[in-house]
Every structure is written in structure tokens, then in C-alpha cells.
Amino acid sequence: xxxxxxxxxxxxxxxxxxxxxxxxxxxxxxxxxxxxxxxxxxxxxxxxxxxxxxxxxxxxxxxxxxxxxxxxxxxxxxxxxxxxxxxxxxxxxxxxxxxxxxxxxxxxxxxxxxxxxxxxxxxxxxxxxxxxxxxxxxxxxxxxxxxxxxxxxxxxxxxxxxxxxxxxxxxxxxxxxxxxxxxxxxxxxxxxxxxxxxxxxxxxxxxxxxxxxxxxxxxxxxxxxxxxxxxxxxxxxxxxxxxxxxxxxxxxxxxxxxxxx
Amino acid sequence: xxxxxxxxxxxxxxxxxxxxxxxxxxxxxxxxxxxxxxxxxxxxxxxxxxxxxxxxxxxxxxxxxxxxxxxxxxxxxxxxxxxxxxxxxxxxxxxxxxxxxxxxxxxxxxxxxxxxxxxxxxxxxxxxxxxxxxxxxxxxxxxxxxxxxxxxxxxxxxxxxxxxxxxxxxxxxxxxxxxxxxxxxxxxxxxxxxxxxxxxxxxxxxxxxxxxxxxxxxxxxxxxxxxxxxxxxxxxxxxxxxxxxxxxxxxxxxxxxxxxxxxxxxxxxxxxxxxxxxxxxxxxxxxxxxxxxxxxxxxxxxxxxxxx
Amino acid sequence: xxxxxxxxxxxxxxxxxxxxxxxxxxxxxxxxxxxxxxxxxxxxxxxxxxxxxxxxxxxxxxxxxxxxxxxxxxxxxxxxxxxxxxxxxxxxxxxxxxxxxxxxxxxxxxxxxxxxxxxxxxxxxxxxxxxxxxxxxxxxxxxxxxxxxxxxxxxxxxxxxxxxxxxxxxxxxxxxxxxxxxxxxxxxxxxxxxxxxxxxxxxxxxxxxxxxxxxxxxxxxxxxxxxxxxxxxxxxxxxxxxxxxxxxxxxxxxxxxxxxxxxxxxxxxxxxxxxxxxxxxxxxxxxxxxxxxxxxxxxxxxxxxxxxxxxxxxxxxxxxxxxxxxxxxxxxxxxxxxxxxxxxxxxxxxxxxxxxxxxxxxxxxxxxx
Numbered sequence: 052x053x054x055x056x057x058x059x060x061x062x063x064x065x066x067x068x069x070x071x072x073x074x075x076x077x078x079x080x081x082x083x084x085x086x087x088x089x090x091x092x093x094x095x096x097x098x099x100x101x102x103x104x105x106x107x108x109x110x111x112x113x114x115x116x117x118x119x120x121x122x123x124x125x126x127x128x129x130x131x132x133x134x135x136x137x138x139x140x141x142x143x144x145x146x147x148x149x150x151x152x153x154x155x156x157x158x159x160x161x162x163x164x165x166x167x168x169x170x171x172x173x174x175x176x177x178x179x180x181x182x183x184x185x186x187x188x189x190x191x192x193x194x195x196x197x198x199x200x201x202x203x204x205x206x207x208x209x210x211x212x213x214x215x216x217x218x219x220x221x222x223x224x225x226x227x228x229x230x231x232x233x234x235x236x237x238x239x240x241x242x243x244x245x246x247x248x249x250x251x252x253x254x255x256x257x258x259x260x261x262x263x264x265x266x267x268x269x270x271x272x273x274x275x276x277x278x279x280x281x282x283x284x285x286x287x288x289x290x291x292x293x294x295x296x297x298x299x300x301x302x303x304x305x306x307x308x309x310x311x312x
Numbered sequence: 313x314x315x316x317x318x319x320x321x322x323x324x325x326x327x328x329x330x331x332x333x334x335x336x337x338x339x340x341x342x343x344x345x346x347x348x349x350x351x352x353x354x355x356x357x358x359x360x361x362x363x364x365x366x367x368x369x370x371x372x373x374x375x376x377x378x379x380x381x382x383x384x385x386x387x388x389x390x391x392x393x394x395x396x397x398x399x400x401x402x403x404x405x406x407x408x409x410x411x412x413x414x415x416x417x418x419x420x421x422x423x424x425x426x427x428x429x430x431x432x433x434x435x436x437x438x439x440x441x442x443x444x445x446x447x448x449x450x451x452x453x454x455x456x457x458x459x460x461x462x463x464x465x466x467x468x469x470x471x472x473x474x475x476x477x478x479x480x481x482x483x484x485x486x487x488x489x490x491x492x493x494x495x496x497x498x499x500x501x502x503x504x505x506x507x508x509x510x511x512x513x514x515x516x517x518x519x520x521x522x523x524x525x526x527x528x529x530x531x532x533x534x535x536x537x538x539x540x541x542x543x544x545x546x547x548x549x550x551x552x553x554x555x556x557x558x559x560x561x562x563x564x565x566x567x568x569x570x571x572x573x574x575x576x577x578x579x580x581x582x583x584x585x586x587x588x589x590x591x592x593x594x595x596x597x598x599x600x601x602x603x604x605x606x607x608x609x610x611x612x613x614x615x616x617x618x619x620x
Numbered sequence: 621x622x623x624x625x626x627x628x629x630x631x632x633x634x635x636x637x638x639x640x641x642x643x644x645x646x647x648x649x650x651x652x653x654x655x656x657x658x659x660x661x662x663x664x665x666x667x668x669x670x671x672x673x674x675x676x677x678x679x680x681x682x683x684x685x686x687x688x689x690x691x692x693x694x695x696x697x698x699x700x701x702x703x704x705x706x707x708x709x710x711x712x713x714x715x716x717x718x719x720x721x722x723x724x725x726x727x728x729x730x731x732x733x734x735x736x737x738x739x740x741x742x743x744x745x746x747x748x749x750x751x752x753x754x755x756x757x758x759x760x761x762x763x764x765x766x767x768x769x770x771x772x773x774x775x776x777x778x779x780x781x782x783x784x785x786x787x788x789x790x791x792x793x794x795x796x797x798x799x800x801x802x803x804x805x806x807x808x809x810x811x812x813x814x815x816x817x818x819x820x821x822x823x824x825x826x827x828x829x830x831x832x833x834x835x836x837x838x839x840x841x842x843x844x845x846x847x848x849x850x851x852x853x854x855x856x857x858x859x860x861x862x863x864x865x866x867x868x869x870x871x872x873x874x875x876x877x878x879x880x881x882x883x884x885x886x887x888x889x890x891x892x893x894x895x896x897x898x899x900x901x902x903x904x905x906x907x908x909x910x911x912x913x914x915x916x917x918x919x920x921x922x923x924x925x926x927x928x929x930x931x932x933x934x935x936x937x938x939x940x941x942x943x944x945x946x947x948x949x950x951x952x953x954x955x956x957x958x959x960x961x962x963x964x965x966x967x968x969x970x971x972x973x974x975x976x977x978x979x980x981x982x983x984x985x986x987x988x989x
Contacts, residue, residue: 105476106447205350231474232350232502234517235610239563246547261503262477266566267546285567296566298477298505305478362830364988383986384832392830396823402637403630414626415831457827 071096071222071254072117077126077135079112086112088277089126094270096222099245099255101268101285105305109277110258111227117256118225119143131222144172147216147253150227154212157201161192164200165215172219179218186214206237213244217253224248226257230264242267262298271297273304280304313376315340315465315496316361321370323356323519330356332519333370338498338512340464343491346500347507347609348516354500355395356519358469361498362392375464388416391463393454395470401443405434405453408442409460416461426493427456430486448479455486466490468499472506484509504606515609522612527605534603534611536560536572539581543593552591556584563610568597570607623833627841634815635845641815645807649853652799653860667751668696670708670717677725679766683736686762687718692754705739715741716751728766749925796861797949798922800854801883801942805916807850808887809894810908812843816895817904826988835984842895843888850887854880861953870956879952879962882969883945889976890941896983916942944968 072094079087087109094100104110115121117130119139128135131145155164162183169179187193190210200208209229216224226245230238242264249255257268265271265285272282281288281304288300316338323331331353338344346354359365361374363383371378377385399408409431413420424431430452437445442453451471458466468487472480484506487497499510507513508527515522515530523530543549546564553562553571560574573580581598588596635641669687673680687693696714699705705717719737727734738755740748816839819825828838858876861867869876890912898904917923919933920942926934937943944965951957951965959966 105478106474228474234349234352234613235504235606236563236613237349242564243547243550246550250547260474260476262505263566267564301477302481305476359826359988362826363986364826364829366987387830388832390830392827394823394826396826398823398827400630400634400824401822403633407630407633411626411630412827412831414623415828415833417623417832 070094071098071132072100072128072130072256074117074128075126077113077116077128078124079109079116079121080124085277087116087123090274090277090279091126092272092279092282094223094254094256096254097249097252098270099249099257099268101265101271102256102258102274103265103271103301104258104274108274108305110274113274114225114227114256114258117142118146118148144219145222147219147221147224148227149212149216149224149229151209151229151231154208155200155215158199160197160199161187161203161211162196164211165218168215169218174219182218186218190214206233206240209233209237209241210244213241213248217248221253223254223256226255228258228260230259230261238264262296262301265297265301273301275304313340314338314373315342316344316372316374316498318357318361318372319370321357321360321367321372323353323360323365323367329519331360331367334519334521335370336514336521336524338496340496341491341494343487343497343499343509343511345507345510345513346498346516347502347504347513347605348500349502351518352516353519354516355469358392358394358467358498358500361467362390363387388461389464391458391461391466393458393466393468393471395473397450397454399442399450399454399457402441404439404441405445406438408453409456412457413460418461420460423460423462426462427459429489430456430459446479447475448482451475451479451483452486455483459490464496466495466497466499468497470500470502472501472503480506504604504609507605513605515605515612517613517616520616522609522616530605530608531603534572534608536574536611537576537580538601538603538607539571539573539584540565540568540597540599540601541571541584541588542568542597543588543595545593548591549588549593552588552593556587561611561614563607565604565606568601570601572607572611624837624841627833627838628844631815631842631845635849641811644811645849645853648806649799649803649857650860652803653796653857653864666694667692667716667747668714669693670697670699670705670714671695672699672702672705672717672719674722675720675724677720679725679728679734680720683720683759683762684718686758687755690754690758692751692758709739709741712741715747716755718755728763795922796857796865796867797946797953798920798942800857800861800880800949801920801945802913802916802922803857804850804854804880804884804945805887805890805912805942807853808843808846808884809891809912810905812846812888812891813894813898813904813908814901815846816842816892817898817901820898821900829986829988835986836981839892839895839984843892846891847884847888850884851881854884867953869953871952872958875959875962876949876952879945879948879966879969882966882973883941883948886941886969886973886976889973889980893976893980893983896980896985915940919943921946938968941969941972 070093074093075091076089077087077091078085078089090113102110102114112121116123116135117128119130119135119142123135130142133141133145135142156167159167165183165186166179169182174182187196192207192211195203200211203211213229230241233241245255245257259265268285270282270284271288272279274280281291281300283291285297289295289297292300292303294300294303314337316336318334318336321331321334322329334353334357346357348354356365360367360372360379363379363386366380373379374386375389379386400411403411409420434449434453434456437449442450445453455471472483475483487499491497501507510527512524512526513530514524525533541549541553546569550562550564550569553559553569558573558575558580560572562569562571581600584598585596635645671684688695693716697704697708699708699717705719708714708717717739719739721735721737724734724736736759738752740752819828862869894904894907894911898907919937919940921937922942926937926943929937948962948965951962
């Protein structure tokens, strides 16, 4: 079903030893300010995990810690089996990351970008070539191999960036507001890619400002003032708060927030 | 006299068209939305209306003034919030407001009435530097600054992008209050759910106006029979729905999938349920649903570029 | 008018709240001048000298005594052949060699003039210039002392050096005017262009343009604070130069201030011109570095003597405003010259300023594109 990952790889990842992300009382303080306050959760392999919160609730800080970019103050967390305190470099090798802001080099061609990122993650030349062909075929971008990324439409760039972030077959991919600014059809096409990657066993960790996108996640956590105030499936959250939409769940929780950025 | 009028406005950057023969009319006192993704030409239209850019072709007026000939007059009567956060980060809330009041040859006291509701929310932070405010607070301050000279027309370029849901809701509430005071507001947004909060909206894509209408009329103009379909797993559901012979289009829509059928049939829902159950989905719920603006927009987009 | 005053007030807020701007404004002049003061004391003290004395006469010996008792020079090598001297230079043992030709003492006594050769290690050009300068002045002073008051012309010693000869003999005299020229340029042009570019970058320029405020008052409001601060800076550097580094101020103070204001005007016009072209702070910074800072450092005669440059560069140096300003500063302060001697430089600066300002005004736009 998924051409991005060969079946054997997908199969090997579909039977993981345990949760791909574990977080226990993870905390980050900046001086007196507690940006992330003892958050705990687990994310299973192949799960689509929505990470929501108002601006300044601590989402970005938490995500940076999980990506190995920022040392936590206390608590414990593992990502892809590696410890965020002791093995941040190993974490970086085993995760993918994509945000709306950081995607690809606009002044390199599609093929050059893929080769570059493949090289960054230590893939061999032959493997990169093979994957490049498969990836372009899948996205229908074969004709654009030698096109500068800067001249592609935003929607294509985002799909390409997502696929490139999956090139080294990471256990987890962190998506930071990946669909900002694109039209509703392209947004849904992007979600098709997310579903496929998840079905192949890749864990998806995603932040978004689009509340309808929260509905597409298997489970959603909502951070308020550095704490996770709610964590359940979208249906579960709506039941819990007795409302009809995720928007209302979010508004209900975020209203009481004290900290903002 | 319309508050804002664009007639056949075109603008290109090099070979890239940003606006293609755009014609729009916004009546005085209206809350008008420009809805579209990045690259739809929203910012270009705002810059033409604020006299910052000259169109390649076409004419436009704001408050009855021509954007080319009477640009000075326009600069006296419009309030403008550009897409970027456009305040001085190193000045305090109060300093920013006083500065913009002076630039517009007025004082904060003179027009305090208009900004009172918004400014009172900022008052506790008035000695804080603008750069240290939260996204929502910055947005409120920018709105205050754009209002301080009592503009008759307010032009807001994506004021809610990147702002969380709570702040967005508060912001739209403020726009409603300003509209009640008779200010014409043109606001752009990439969020479809905000389109419903405008009186009329223009749906934009790649520099073209796809349609202009009231939110209700846009919803009702949706031409296909539409169903909300639910099952336990969204991804296989979408794939199976797309494979269904009578499917016209199928998109994920919150917790359900919106399925439009190529033909209306009284037993469509029952047949669909049977088809999905046969594919192993459970529990299957199929119900007719009213189209949203987003459904209409996606339908228009799909007509634009069938390949997408 | 109130809008304009508020604008200027806002500019001062920006300046006093930005540590980087403050550092360039107030830290840099002091740092440069202090650095120089340091360099001055270190520069020439017991510099290693090789002597190649083919003459071995009384005058040659006395000149050597003068040199080595001055405190500036120390005898390192007593060479006997030219290759010895060359070897000493290659090994970096000596910075200067003094060569007395055969018959030096006899020529001085009988003909009234003689030649001494000074060979300096030009890899360190500034030091070389200073060494040659110091040595020359000591040798000349010696020759003049030998002159009989009644004689028609005293004996002369010609110091033959291939290097540029700094007649003022002190590097401080080049350095302080150079620092002035550089700092004023940096503050006036670079900071102004960056601050205008910043407004474009953050989007505030968009809002300002869509307001009743015109472009010109915006620009003037931007440059006025920097004009005042530049001037203040100029006075501080001048003060440091005169009182701390003991540079004379022989000319008219009024003229000095007038010329300084003229130079600031040129720099500001340059800054505005850059700002009309640069869309971001980074671009403004790059353009400033490439078009102001580097050419001024290299071509103004501040670090490298213009006379020792290749001819095309000498020619190019004429378009560097700082070059003319440095000539003016030296002329007024050290030589006590007046406008009668400096009209050419003054006119050049005024012409540059006017041309740049017209160019800048022509490229000011009411719109974004």
C-alpha cells in the first residue's frame, strides 16, 4: 500500500517493542518561569498524535526537548528508545522534522534537496538514488527533478518536504504546523500522506492551529500553561467536555490560561 | 458610493501573476472577507488598496478616492494592519499607541472612545515592550494602532494567522463591535471557518476571484448531494469512499468524511452503508449534511484545476 | 510637526534600547582610540636595528649614538656585508637597517651633504613608515646641529628610503583623523541605513507609508538623531585626540567643526541612498560593509598610505569621501591650514554630498515597488 517504505521495513516497524515516545514528568524551567510543567504521556508506534495548545502554552518548548534540541530541566523522556537527557544526538538521527518555516532549500533543485538530506542522514548514494526515484514517482513530481524548489507551488513544497523528512525512515516524525497557508484541498492531500506514513508504522507527532485537523488525529493532547490539561481521542475529548467540536474543547480549556508567550 | 471598489485589477511580479482582473465591490459599513490560501493574491490586493503598489491594469477606489490619483487622501482615511506584525518591538504598548496617534496627527485621548474596549485589555501591560507580548496581545495592539485615527475603512491582512483559537475568537468579536460603529472592514484569512463570520466573502485562488457572495449563499450554491460519513478508521474509509463508483469527491472533514455523489438518489445512503460494511468498516454512519463554505471552496478549486 | 517630533523621540528610544547600536555609537570610538594609544606606545620602542657601516668615520659613529640613545632603536646586528643585512631581514631579526656608505663622514665635512640609506621591513608597513620617519628626523637633527650659524648652508644628510615618508613622523596623526572619518561614516551612514531597512523588514514602514506622514519627514526624522550623535561622537574623538594623544589643534576650530558637519552630511546622504535600495537589515549591512567600511579602511589613506598604492587604486581613492576628510582634518589640526588651502577638498565633499542627496531623494518612493 505504501511505496515510501519497502514492505519489509514497514513490517519490522509495525511490531515495535513498546511506545515510541515516553514522557514522564518532563519539565523545563527558564529561570522562575516553568515553560513545561511535569508533562507525562506515551505515544505508540504508528499513532497520529496531535499536540495542541495556545500560543505560549509550552508546545514549542516540549517539542524541542523531544527532538533533542533542548535539554530538559527534570523528568524523563525517551524518543525512539533513546534518552532525551543522554542521547540527544541519537534521537536526531532517528526522527524526522518538518515545519512550515523550515522546509527545503529554495535555490537547490528537487533532486539536489533529496540528495542533500539523504547525505545528512548518512544514506548511501545508491540508496538515495533509488529512494529519489520512488519518492518523485509517488508524488507525481518526476518531471520536476531538476526544477528549483523555490519555483514550486507551496503545496508541492510541503508534500516534498514531508517526504524528504521521511527519507531516512525515522521512527517518529515531528510536524510543526505543517499545513499553514495552503488551500483546503492541498491540506487534505497532505493528510493523505500523513495517514499513509502512519499506516506504514511511522509515528506522527503534529501541532496545528486548524481545529478540524485535530479531529484527524488518533489522540490529541491540549497544553495549557505548561501542563497537559486533556489527553484523549477527539471523540473522547468532546464527550468529556460535553461539546460538539474540537474547537469548543480547545476554547473551553484555553480560556483559563494564564501564561501567554 | 461603495467603500471599496476594484475594477479589473491586474498585477504581476515578473512573469508571476498575483492578481488577475479582480473586480470587487465592498459597501460602506460592510464586513468583507478575502478568503484564500497563500499565493491567492490577498496581500497584493491590500497593497493596491492601501496605495503601496500600483496595479498593472484596472482601477480601484477606497472611500471614493482613486488609489493612484488621490493616494494622499486614502492614506488619511484607512486603517491598515499588514500581514507582518507591524509594531515597534522595542517600544512599550503605550509608546506604540502614542507614536501612531501622532503620525496620524491625532492623540490617543481624542479617539480613545473607539479603542477603549480593546485598549482596556492591554492596559495592564501598557509599560511592557510590544516584543514581549503574546501573539494575541500583539494583534490587539496592532488593531488599536490601526484604529487610533478613526479610519472609515479598515484593511486587515491576515490578522489571525498563527494566532491561537482563543485569540482568534476574541479578535472576530472585536471586528463585530467595530462594524456596529459603521466602520467598513476588509479582512483576509486563510481559515475557512472565519469566512462564515463575514457578511460577504470573496473566494480567491491564484490571483483570481472564484466567487463573491454571502456565506449562506455560498453554502447553498454547493451543487452536489453531500453526505457525512463516519467509521472507525478515517484513512481506509477515505480510500474506500474514493473507490466508490458514484463518488464525485471525498475529503476528510473533522471527524467525518464529506462525500459528494455524482448523482442524487433516494437510497444513496443505504447503498453506501452497505458498500462500506461490505468493505469491513464499522460502525458506519452515513447522513446527509449541509455544505460548508469550505466544501464550496474546494468544489470551486477542483473545477479550476481538475488535476489537483 | 508633532508627528515629526514624536518620530525623532521614537528614534532615540530605538537607539537607547538597542545594545548593539549603543556599542557602535559609544564603544567603538573609545575602543579604537584606546587601541591606538596602546599601539603608539608599543610601536616604536627599542626596535631592532642592523647597522652596516662602510664609512667607520666620526659622523657615522655619532649618528649611531644618537639613534641608539633615543629609546626608539636598539642595536641588534652589526653587519659587514649587504647579504648579512638581507639575512637578518629574512629571519625577522631586525625591523630597520641603517647603511652608511663609504665616505659618509668625509662628504658631510667637505661637501656639506651626505647620504645614509634606511632599509625597513615593509611587511609591517605602518611600523616601517614610523621607523624610517623617526630615524630620518634624528639624522636630520644631527646634521642641523653640525651647521655653523655663519655658514651659508649647513651640512645636509639625505636619508634615502624607498618608503613613504610620513613628514609628521607620528602615526597618531594619521590614526585619529582616520578613526574620526571611519566612525562618523559608520554611525551616520551604516546605522541610518540599517535602521530604515529595519522598518521595512518588520512591516512598520508599510504602516508609515499608509499614513499622512510623507517620506521626506520620515527620512529626516530617521537621520536627525544620528546626525546629533555623530557630531557628539566627532567631538569626543577630537577631544581624545587633542588631550589624550596630544595631537595639536593649530587651525580654526570653527572650520574644523564646519568641515566635520559637511562630512557627516555626505555620510548621511550615502546612508539614505543605501536604505532606499536595501530591503532588509542584512542587505543594508552588507552594502554598507562593501561600499563604505572596506573602501574607507583600505583606500582612504587611513591604514595604507595612498602614495604607496598602485596607480589605479590611487585614482579610485578619490571617490572615497573619507580620503578628503582626512586631508582636511590633518591640514587644519596639524598644519594649521585654512579654507584657502583646503578649498579643493571642501568643494569635493560638498559636491559629493549634494550629488548623493539628489540621488537619494530621486530614489525615495511613495510606494513599496
